[in-house]
Amino acid sequence: MKTLIVYKSIHLGSTKKIAETIAKTLKADLKELNEIDPSKIVNYDQIGFGSGIYDGKFHQSILEVIDKLPNLKGKRVFVFSTAGVIYEKSHSIVKQKLKEKNAAIIDEFYCKGFNKNSFLKYLGGMNKGRPNEEDFIRVKTFANNLKNITIN
Numbered sequence: 001m002k003t004l005i006v007y008k009s010i011h012l013g014s015t016k017k018i019a020e021t022i023a024k025t026l027k028a029d030l031k032e033l034n035e036i037d038p039s040k041i042v043n044y045d046q047i048g049f050g051s052g053i054y055d056g057k058f059h060q061s062i063l064e065v066i067d068k069l070p071n072l073k074g075k076r077v078f079v080f081s082t083a084g085v086i087y088e089k090s091h092s093i094v095k096q097k098l099k100e101k102n103a104a105i106i107d108e109f110y111c112k113g114f115n116k117n118s119f120l121k122y123l124g125g126m127n128k129g130r131p132n133e134e135d136f137i138r139v140k141t142f143a144n145n146l147k148n149i150t151i152n
């Protein structure tokens with residue numbers, strides 16, 4: 001199965017680390033959002049979209065690229081994020097947009113990420129050291145489990 005991992009990681013690179021681990025586990029192509037050609041996404045069977053959570057959602061630029069994608073019917077997609085606080089609603093918009101493209105959303109992964117946004121930088125940040133070794137084990141398990149998920 002041909003897999004592409006696309007990510008946006010603008011703060012401290014936490015989502016990039018998670019994206020790299022998923023790509024390595026799945027032997028997938030890995031691209032930062034600006035490197036992708038949206039028209040070539042259809043060459044993949046499975047696409048993982050990852051982002052830090054900024055103001056409660058995926059980075060606006062990844063949401064805008066998803067809007068421009070061709071129809072994803074028959075494509076397996078999954079989403080993953082790192083955030084200061086894990087909050088299921090932070091995936092709502094991206095999942096809605098992928099559903100509008102008729103993609104099959106097979107799974108999602110949440111992880112805490114180091115956060116020095118705003119006043120937190122004066123306090124040494126939040127979630128220092130995250131993602132940590134346990135998170136990397138968890139994400140490897142997540143990636144390996146994707147192989148067992150079938151779509152109709």
Ligand SMILES: Cc1cc2nc3c(=O)[nH]c(=O)nc-3n(C[C@H](O)[C@H](O)[C@H](O)COP(=O)(O)O)c2cc1C
Binds near residue numbers: 011053056086
């Ligand atoms: C501008 C900005 C806005 C953020 N907004 C949120 C937020 O709404 N909720 C949250 O849990 N974390 C928020 N964070 C923390 C990030 O989600 C967290 O640090 C994440 O790991 C960043 O990923 P990255 O290092 O890959 O960019 C925000 C961080 C920044 C820089």
